Amino acid sequence: MFQSWRPLVLGIALWLAAVASLVPPVAALEIEFSGRIVKRDILALYDGRRERVPSETRIHKFAELPLNYLGYRVVYHDVNSTLPDPSSLDRYRGVLTWLIEPLRRPDTFVDWLDQATARGLKLVILGEVAPPESGVLLPKINRLLGRIGLEHTGEYIDLTWQAFVAEQNPDFVGFERPLDKVLPGFPLVLAKGSEVQQHLVVDAPAAGGRAKAALIATSPGGGYASLSYTIFYEPNTDRVRWTLNPFAFFKAAFGAERFPVPDTTTLSGRRIYFSHIDGDGWNNLTEIEGHRDAQRLSAEVISREAIQPYPDLPVSVGLIAGDTDIELGGNPAARTIARTLFGMPQVEVASHTYTHPYDWQFFQFYDRQAELAKVEQYQPPDISMRERFTRTITTMARKELPADRFDKYVATTDDLPRTYLRKPFDLDLEMLGSLAVAESLAPAGKRAKIMLWSGDTTPFPEAIQKLRKAGIQNLNGGDSRLDREYPSITYVPPISRLTGGERQIYSGNSNENTYTNDWTGPYYGYFMLEHTLTNTERPRRLKPFNLYYHMYSGEKTSALASVKHFLDIARKSAVVPTTASHYARIADDFFVTEIEQVDLFSWAVTGRGALQTVRFDAAEQLAVDFGRSTGVFGANRHEGALLVTLDPAVERAIVTLRSRADAEPPSPSGTATTLVESRWMLSRQIAEGCGFRTDAQGFGPGEMIWQTKAGRSFTVAAERGTQILHEGPVVADANGRLQFTIPVEAIEPLTIRMRCND
């Protein structure tokens, strides 16, 4: 009888070994059952009395980016408002808190948290559990910490000069800065239980002798990081850096389960490139030689120097409608330039509002009288003493200033709430009206697709809602920097900002303002964008390549030189150029994409909209099993990650992984031809024998790399309708790499047909 069991036992052992070979050495594979939705939501709790709105919270400013990178969506809740019913939290993977200041009702909060996490929700604590952590609350706090395998002794170690680091996991500690030599004070929290992984342990003198405090720990129940061991603030330079590795910590704390992460930085296997211009300075006279004598406006200089010569690079131009409105103080010449710009195929029509609000909060509860009072009180900073005196005397005499004096209804700085103040603020005009003005200056049929926020870029919910209902994307804010001056990912914002249930998409990079001291010089500062582009590409691709600037860069020689420098880089780089509105849609769709585990190593990706890349990190040993995948164009690698390109035409794409060591299973037509990377965006792949056809659209020449059988030859044709735009033979090299360029324009979609010659 036992003999007959032997093959079965052997079979199971072999299967287990095969499964184990796909398990990364450090990550546990937590699979409960297949056919389950992968939970991507994290409930972030904050104290609204201290951090007024979600976008001002520590979680949003510091933690949301790494959480987004890991594939998580952060949902904010103020602990002072009614907390949700614990039984309604099933959609969440875990709860995250980063509380420092005393709560109003810590006891109520702890009770709720206890109920919420009793149902299996992971609990991740940065800082204190429920400040102030009084002795009375300690038993309840320990009940919560017990779920993570920790216990608070009630003691706080203030002086640490006799403490020393007993254990330190370099994967978790010292991410951007080593642990400080002067150990900060900490509460004495001890590890209890064998499942706790301690990543930082400090041995310190305590009341009962010496004790080993668990300062950073994770377990199946969640994670804990002591307050002063998360980020480090340096007061002399006023800069922050992570001590804790947030990627490693959140991954371990929220479960190291592998699932395809929706990626907003990549398309067709390449980094996304997009560019957008805010219309500020449109009507400024340029100082640049060669243009100054012709008294050209900055916008025209940009058009001639940075847009016309680059038809292969798309750019979204945000017109300030007020700049064209004579009644408000605009310049009619601006309309001519706008027509020229919007007439170019690579230019996307966009709006940068009508009257250019600087202070959006002022307009949420708008008071025209208050605005007019500001106008009356305002003195331009560059006004001469004589002019100042004249104004004062004229005003005291209750007389109107002559019209040829400066126009008080056109602000030249952001000391006033917006630029054009002659008429009362009108939200409809500001949003939809400005888009209509931009569209009216574009060729017939070319629509305005995106709003680029102005001023402090903190629009209120009603403004965003108007756009959403009209099907218009929105972008701006964030000011992403990652370089020597801002040496931390804390200065790289997350994907978006939520306000009142409406979502604002942050831009990919900062504009030239932060590099030029708010446009006071040095005007060459924007050259330093290169550092951020490099640092947000490696070791992790955190952001797309976004070239974002203002029209006033056409005013200064070195500023224009910097813009052109990056245009040249973008032209030569392996990127996928696309429009700002497309990027905004991708970013928006990160939040609606659903991932469902359908098999042990297979996931369905649905509802993804414009987002067409999913990513598997630490995937050196993994590859896509194309034979068991659906709606997958191909895959590329970047810094150890596997980036899978999906087919937009397939609503429910299935991504299946296999061990890279295994040979690719044969497809019905021989070895499949899969995409590695492409400059164009591809969709609707249809097999035709051993070849295929696919729709394509993009900017610039069609650079492509495919992977196929070694030595296989194809005839590649680019067609639009019945017209063959290009045709030619291509052959894969000895490694099966098929690299070619289709030298045609693809702003208008076309079809690529790959006929294999097997």
Next chain:
Amino acid sequence: MIKIFKMHSGFASTLAEPFADGLFTRLAPAWLKPHILVMGAIFAGALAVGYLVLPGDGERIAALERDGKNRQALQILEQRFAQGDRSQRSLFQLQRLYEHFGDLAKAKQTLEMLASLRPRDPQVQRQLAQFYKLTQNEPAYLAALKGQLDIRYSEPLCKELIGIHRLNGNFAEEQSSMKECQQKGYRRPDDIIRFAYLMAADGDLAQASNLLRSVDDRRRLKVDRDRLLFFTALLSAGQAEEAQKRALRWLKGSRDDVLVLLLIDNLAKEKRHDLAITLAREAGAPGDSVSLAVAELMLDREEVVAARSYLKGWLEAAKIRDPDLAQRFVAAALDAEDPELAFNGAKSFGLSRVGQGELVTLAESLRAIGEVKLFQQVREAIDINTLKDHPLLLAADAVDQGSPEAARQLLSRVQVDGLDEWRLALWAQLMESARQRAMVPDLQRPANAQTGPAAVTGVRPGGRRFKAAPSRSRYAKRRSQQQQQQQTQQAQPQPKAPPLIPGVPKGMQFPPLGGQ
């Protein structure tokens, strides 16, 4: 014109007059009149001056820049540079133009050249440093900052240099920069304090103390943690008096019980109870948490009677509203061997608000000294969940309710060998009570317990107080833990002195029942 000429000739003649006679007159040709010579000299001088004030390349370049013809200006400058012009003016202009055109590589090169020509010029060095900062060349920026500081001390530059090293986690560089800057006069309190912490982390408390002293002498040591470090450093340097004096100054006018108690703790650890008590008396007020520490310190010094008396007075002045304070008072009173006093304190706070752990200890103490009525009041405040973990109390309940058998069963399940002295006495007392009520022989007693009338009844002979609880007061707890540590550190266990009366804690000289 002729008039003018004549006028000038006249003038020249006047000037020439001294030369009219003599050698000049004899040697010069006839047409070379003196006035002509003077005129000629003036004319030549004017020509020379005119030539000198003609705009040169420098001025031409400046004019071109002003007119916005920067390319032309650059061209001229580059030509001159190629020809070997390394004048500072040209280099300044070149550098400015390279920046204007965004040619940062050449701007850097030119500026570095300029800086090497003017190594002691603070403005040029500053400009170079700023350029490195703006172009994010951090190593060069740091070197330039140091170079600037070598020329001239500047607090903002020191602050920046130290800050960058600190931000990067380069602690050695941070410390050495701090040291160099301090030698030059840097006195920013925050950085000095930070330096002190770094010294302390290196184990150099003496130097840490010196640094903090310099800050405190300027009244800039304001954060509790920093004061605590300074205090600790002074104590470890044997300067307890200074520590106490400074503490009194810190506490003057600012109530901070937490800090005071911490400071008192530290003094007590150093066995400077005298200073600690003075500090507590000076900084505290009658009936507050700081003045309670006086009693705790007395207990730490085994001054039980004094502590008891102090606690009585303290309670009269106190309004106990804080649970932590209530707990401390109860523990101290029990440590002072006065459970009744502890009861009074707990009652004034509210028995229902006292922690369950404290109530249990209090109840056991009261029961042990025979204060049954007080015991029962406390017992009512203990909840059932707590009670079930304390068999001695359950047994007392059983005895009171006339269930001696139940009491004996409860007591028989207690691991008596693990009980401390006074709980052992309570156990024995309850067992005796239960036995007497049940009139059955003992079924179980500890190995070292004595049978018969020698068991404790709870009667307090001769006013001798009952040392009720294991030490729970502030310092006694630490003291007992230290004792435990010493015991575990010793290789051989000390032989225990046998009790005077087996089964009865040492020091309790209760007469046997029946007056034997």
